[in-house]
Amino acid sequence: MRKIIHIDMDAFFASVEQRDNPELRGKPIAVGFDGPRGVVSTASYEARKFGVHSAMSIAKAKQMCKNLIIVPSRHETYKQVSQKVHAIFQRYTDIIEPLSIDEAFLDVTENKKGIVLAQDIAREIKQSIKDELQLTASAGVSYNKFLAKIASDYRKPDGLLTIHPDRALDFIDTLPVEDFWGVGPKTLQTMHKIGIFNGKQLRACSLTHLTEVFGKAGPVFYNFARGIDERPVENTRIRKSVGCEQTFLEDISKKSAIIIELYHTVLELLRRIDKSGFRGKTLTLKIKYDDFSNITRSITTNKILTQKSDILPLAKQLMNQANTSAKAIRLIGLSVSNAEDTQKAPQWVEGELEFEEWD
Template sequence: MKVIHVDMDQFFAAVEQRDNPELKGKPIAVGHDAERGVVSTASYEARRFGVHSAQSIQVAKRLCPQLIIVEPHFQRYKEVSAQLHKIFHDYTDLIEPISLDEAFLDVTINKKGIELGVDIAKEIKQRIFETTGLTASAGVSYCKFLAKIASDWRKPDGLTVIHPDRALDFISQLKVEKIWGVGQKTAEKMHFMGIFTGADLRSQSQQRLTEVFGKMGQVFYNFARGIDNRPVISEWERKSVSCEQTFEKDISDQSAAIIELYHTVLELERRIAKNEFEGRTLTLKIKFQDFQQITRSITVEHILHTKDDILPLAKQLLRQIEFHSHPIRLLGLGVSNQRGETEDEKTRWIELELEFEDWPDSQL
């Protein structure tokens, strides 16, 4: 299999700088400038000061006093994303979108009959620049895991190929933080076990990794050996519909929590109708003031369609949570569990890409 991973460079920030020449060369962060605002994307000029995505806007401004906060324009980003996919489809229809600004392409058999994946990646990068004025980075390899890592390797405007013959050597030198699925907590656990590189990870037995990391242990075991058999999936079935909101001020009052819960239910009802989704499991997601996060779920026999179906269950789940002395920072609701799903799928909280232009209160 020949896989290309295309990832736009500083996408939201790049679009803003392209559309507003006064922002070019300046440190900007795309996000909502509020007490609880979060950086969605930072320009490379801002990143030199330590500003990065998912960071508090207030922290970002302290790190970079000259930082310019730009409100997001999601319709523009969607329009550019549509341009990207039009280019992708000139080469293959096996396209798996990851977000607005990145996707996997299976070019094993491609429409132009180009033999080398690297040549396709070069063409795509050039056409993206000619069409949008923006740069993209691309990774080429024989599987999704390595193509993803390769696209991050020489950002911005990079192109990296990881050949099968060199894959194990490449992975051996890789820091575990770069491995797909290894977040901060997992990395800390791995470091405690003496695992710092791909080579260290490869030295661990399958049994040991599974004991410590559960199902992900098998994934890490395979990744360390360059094994990733996941296909590029161009069509997928929606597993859940969800929405969430971060509050400007933490909530510890029951009446305030019920009001916010009600508004979240209304938004969830709208999204269920828009996506024609049928699910039976409602999941409440709560993030507290100290960033501790919990979920509570309930499954019923009937389809959850309307506010009248969802609100009583949401209130029931909220009553299970003590938040008077543990204020709530974020509240989210999701519906999942379609007919025929496995038990694992019923209980999994799946966060999908939010349609932000329709959810202005979300803190990015």
């Protein structure tokens, strides 16, 4: 039986800011750009009590929390702290799969210290993070990645939960389907329409029915409802895509302005492609409108997309498909995926690729 730990730093960016500035401790803060188009990157737990959360506009966050303090991001600092957290992980195992700057999976089935219980390892890691970095982390322990990740979210902040194989199905039975990995707003709406609200109801659905309704995700949900997840912890992650997005200071609607901003986004994408060395064949356009609705459009070619002469015409083609005359545009993003060496489809999150924002 595998022993998997999922570690998730608590309100990471905000906690680092409160640690480094004692005047911010105990106060509601949000990390992000304090401007008309600023977005909350991370909110402290004091701010979350007022309903402030990541990806919320700074303007709305200020309305919800009148005493909210906005703190500029210090990405280099967060990166350095993350490296120190990973150094603690490496005392126990080299099989580490980072999910982002503030969370990771660890396979401790065979660990460097010969500790029998994964729960004890998770407890030691949490204590080391607290003692050495003055930060807290939440940990989930189980026999697969799906359950370990859910467990780490269950008792935040500073939580530790172990889901034992003998109790996994009972735990899953009461788990709301929105807490299942891969269930976003659209999938959740569909599940509710067909009468699935928790893990027990999901497990009652046949594989055939779930596949008919959810396609390739159907077998994944079928297995998750049974506590099955065979994915290994991978200490090398293959880059699936490279992308960028830009939020405008003011919404744009004129065709000429859209084309100009699209051109600048293409140039930024080319810079990131050149820096990463990524070679992909699928171009994806993401648009966020002034009402915060999103659309994505993709096109796959036989060419490796590394040149402006190839990417710009495709980007314009996708923009024409998007019917931009209907609404003003708040954000434009572009991404290249479908890597030449793996030929795998990009990782989708409810129909959208994850992009990295740029100024």
